[in-house]
Amino acid sequence: MIEFDPRRTPVRLTPRLVVGVAGLAALALAWQLSASESRNAAAVQQATAQLSELQHEAFTQAEAQPGYSRPEAKPSRPPFAALASATARRAKW
Numbered sequence: 001m002i003e004f005d006p007r008r009t010p011v012r013l014t015p016r017l018v019v020g021v022a023g024l025a026a027l028a029l030a031w032q033l034s035a036s037e038s039r040n041a042a043a044v045q046q047a048t049a050q051l052s053e054l055q056h057e058a059f060t061q062a063e064a065q066p067g068y069s070r071p072e073a074k075p076s077r078p079p080f081a082a083l084a085s086a087t088a089r090r091a092k093w
Contacts, residue, residue: 055073059073
């Protein structure tokens with residue numbers, strides 16, 4: 001038969017405090033990272049506009065040179081479908 005034990009059960013605050021402080025630190029870090037992204041968005045838009053302007057200027061200068069045809073803008077990476085089909089051809093599927 002279980003006897004009645006009037007002693008209080010021990011309450012451990014240290015693990016709860018550590019978890020709480022770690023959670024608050026994670027929230028603060030996430031907030032700082034998300035705030036910096038919104039501040040950088042304007043800088044990215046400005047840089048994109050500057051790159052577009054620089055590309056236009058380069059195309060204009062290239063068109064002005066005799067013997068050269070009109071320049072074409074090409075993507076820096078091939079589309080995924082081209083990569084997948086090339087891989088399939090190499091694998092002979």
